[in-house]
Amino acid sequence: MxxxxxxxxxxxxxxxxxxxxxxxxxxxxxxxxxxxxxxxxxxxxxxxxxxxxxxxxxxxxxxxxxxxxxxxxxxxxxxxxxxxxxxxxxxxxxxxxxxxxxxxxxxxxxxxxxxxxxxxHQQPIDQPTIKQMRLIETLAPRERKLVLALGRGMLNKEIAKDLQLKEDTIKTYRKQVALKLGVSGPQLIRLATLYRSWCLNAG
The missing domain is CATH 3.40.50.2300 (Response regulator)
Known part of the structure; x- marks a missing residue:
């Protein structure tokens, strides 16, 4: 198809x-x-x-x-x-x-x-990414802001300044979000880029 x-x-x-x-x-x-x-x-x-x-x-x-x-x-x-x-x-x-x-x-x-x-067409979707993208919608507001910031290619230091948090806190958030979504660090960046791209164009 x-x-x-x-x-x-x-x-x-x-x-x-x-x-x-x-x-x-x-x-x-x-x-x-x-x-x-x-x-x-x-x-x-x-x-x-x-x-x-x-x-x-x-x-x-x-x-x-x-x-x-x-x-x-x-x-x-x-x-x-x-x-x-x-x-x-x-x-x-x-x-x-x-x-x-x-x-x-x-x-x-x-x-x-x-x-x-x-x-x-009897081809059901079984894509892990779909589940992960849906899970982003269930994250806390600050966690979603983190995902969007990662999707923009921002560094931890930049995100910390933007969200008015300590850089160590951002590192902890990244680990927590990756754990909730069941992905690695690089996979989180990929998901964040996709999510941000869709939000940008749908909005």
Whole structure:
């Protein structure tokens, strides 16, 4: 099963692709910022899932969707939108629609939709990273701030100054958070980068 992302905001598209690839374990062919770029990959690779922003500057998402269904008639669609409840998939696309995810919602909404898609294809997700990313949401506020700071590439000394704590306290927090998430130090940095990237683009 292969996915393709189309969002005219390149950073958002890359964040979506990273979430799918690194957290959900879904092979991603690419993150496209134009219908032309997307169409080229569709014709070449015939993805099974298209994650598409419904509002593209100067372009119509239907051009990519229609081409996708020419090459892959049963391909599924996952719409992402900043329009909230105002967007409803056209009637003819509803049978192929996995979900409509509001960009203002938490990243977990997207993962839930992807899990639903995987279940439809009898490929349940069993990715440890998903559990760890969800666990970040349960951390104490200061611990989540630490994770976001690590995701920005900040050093212990910088984080301590930012949170008005001692550097030794930050070191202790890092160990505690890594223990709670069940990861090593380097894995915590990777998770923090993914988490911060999604929060930045979803916000």
């Amino acid at each position: 292969k996915a393709l992302v189309l969002d005219d905001h390149r950073m958002v598209g890359q964040a979506l692709a990273a979430l799918l690839r690194e957290v959900a374990g879904v092979p991603v062919l690419g993150a496209c910022s134009s219908v032309q770029e997307c169409s080229s990959l569709i014709a070449k690779h015939k993805p099974n899932l298209l994650v598409v922003d419904v509002k593209l500057k100067g372009e119509n998402y239907r051009d990519a969707v229609d081409l996708l269904h020419q090459h892959q008639p049963k391909a599924q669609l996952l719409f992402v939108t900043a329009l909230g409840n105002k967007f409803r998939p056209p009637v003819e696309l509803q049978p192929f629609t996995v979900a409509v995810v509001d960009k203002a919602c938490a990243w977990t909404s997207l993962l839930d939709a992807v899990e639903q898609w995987r279940r439809l």
